[in-house]
Amino acid sequence: MTDLQEMGRRALAGKQMLQKLTAQERNGALFRAADRLVERAEEILTANEKDMEAARSHGMNEGLQDRLKLTKERICAMAEGLRQIAGLPDCIGEVMEEFERPNGLKIAKIRVPMGVIGIIYEARPNVTADAFGLCFKTGSAVILKGGSDALASNMAVVKVLREAVEECGILGDVLQLIADTDRKVTVEFMKLKEYVDLLIPRGSAGLIQSVVENSTIPVIETGTGNCHVYVDRDADLDMAAKIIYNAKTQRIGVCNACESLVIHKDVREAFLPKLKEILESPKVELRGDERVREILPQCIPATEEDYGREYLDYILSLKTVDTLEEAIGHINKYNTKHSECIVTENPEAAEKFLNEVDAACVYWNVSTRFTDGFEFGFGAEIGISTQKLHARGPMGLKEITSYKYVIRGNGQVRP
């Protein structure tokens, strides 16, 4: 049985040590870790082969097997990811604000590490190195709980990374893996509030739901995206077609893909036949309301449930609206507060949409696929937050830090 309390104490010691390191020291260890991953790739591949064998014998589907599989190239990509993180600017210690009070108190708001971060994720061993890199870079210790299917791979990756940081004189406990497949341990981990400052679930909606329900640690929810494109009465229809094609088909399994088209009634006739044509290849199944089916009779009727679905598949729901207000109302009712787009040439309509739609990212004449830490120029991404607390939208390095107030005086007391 995993002793989570002991892991918590070790993480705390790791965090306290990390806090005393300079940015150069942290970056040096990240480069070292990257080198060791490549040098010890065989060891990791051997472990991964065990996971793959078990997966095949359990009849895991091919898509999941592909996510689980490591190759020399994929390990090199993991190492390259760590090098890129090391190369990013350091944000720890940044003075975010500074002010002086009339009584002479000098108050500075300083960016500090989060402390100890917990990450619960599913069977993708590349997340192991990535999550370590982002937390380590920002001075936080991390406790990982990966998917059971990837346990051997994750243990091998963690062993290499820990030994690399230890070579640099740093406690290996800045990175710990819960090597236990008992679900009870995972639930207990979600309550390790005394030691863990932030818990991030990465994976399916079911995983995220379970973390939200069980955790007493503050959580950042990531990743569910029921994203809409609204084609306004004043849209450039060629642009609208291009945007929907990209948002729907460029990569279907991601959270910033478009799942639903909302269309102003006045442009149905001009737009829907064109849309049907461009969504022939790759073939996208259309599910629309009655007014869509007047124009596209072959279209499957959409149910209420369709409008709430994140398909992650070659399926698109369609909804006709009479007004911009109705479009905004529909989107605010069904969306997951992730990414929403209006296509229009009318600046007033655009500004109303951008202001009133409640989502992390609101787009005017841009594909929703840009909701991404790299596309935003953050240089890294730990996930896309769909909650409003702490971080919203793409989360880079700064989004997994905290702050403290440092107050300097000369004996001030409160009157």
Added chain:
Amino acid sequence: MTDLQEMGRRALAGKQMLQKLTAQERNGALFRAADRLVERAEEILTANEKDMEAARSHGMNEGLQDRLKLTKERICAMAEGLRQIAGLPDCIGEVMEEFERPNGLKIAKIRVPMGVIGIIYEARPNVTADAFGLCFKTGSAVILKGGSDALASNMAVVKVLREAVEECGILGDVLQLIADTDRKVTVEFMKLKEYVDLLIPRGSAGLIQSVVENSTIPVIETGTGNCHVYVDRDADLDMAAKIIYNAKTQRIGVCNACESLVIHKDVREAFLPKLKEILESPKVELRGDERVREILPQCIPATEEDYGREYLDYILSLKTVDTLEEAIGHINKYNTKHSECIVTENPEAAEKFLNEVDAACVYWNVSTRFTDGFEFGFGAEIGISTQKLHARGPMGLKEITSYKYVIRGNGQVRP
């Protein structure tokens, strides 16, 4: 039985309406609400008298009765609080960051209302107006759950406030009170995640604990403060005495009061007799370790449990350390990450302490009593956050807002 789903839907409608108002319109409604509180004070006092009668017949202690009691003056103070909030600068719509990507995307990070905020608090009816004011000012609808003992008072205050905003043409549902004393309803409220974006508990450690354990809504924990003052080897001992006297005795029942003194062994002899003398009036009970008791034999022995206590009383624990490192280790072990102070004339020792102690506010030669939204110049305060997510330390208006990314383009798609 309270229909929380229906309250959630109403709050959503309220929030959507609030979002379309200008800052002037919101401030106007706050001034109106302040006026109506004063004009209708009798109505509120009559309701409060009911609560007071019930409290007396239940034998509520005098301290709690005093917190529950309203007077004409206290209602005027509540109104004045609303006017002050109305007079503060508006932060909604603020452009927090703005940048352009190489592909021409213009990305702006804009401050937006949190949405719907839930506040669970104990028997202080003045919090009712205050919480409404802070949320309304920042464009959020609020659902309040106050203490049962104050139910009649809270209902009266909420009625006046709702009618005042309705006079301004705003939906009264921007402010709702759960008028139900069934604990099950409170627990269900903590799970109203579909509608509520943030839940803030204000009150005892027990209340906060219950919210953290039951809520699926993101929570900001407030208010528990086991705050330390560390008297370093290089301290100005007169300053140290003045700071501890202030931090311990100026107001004992507050979270930023000092609960524990950590003292370097080399200054024990010079400092402790002086400390004992100044803490004679008001009389503070001292509980110290063996090395403290060598100097102050009458001092009560401190137990392990003492070092973890937030007394909120005329009691101070004392701990002797050999080094600055030991002081930092002791504080990081026992503190609640609230407010911590070092008294020293040695800048190196100070910087080490400020850097390594993990707390929302770290002080050098300043009383811990300054951890307060007003003392920080925020003009308002909704609580002191002791967690690291979203907001840390004193929370003013900005700390109960969120942000969204607004992305403007001209047809960009992801390659």
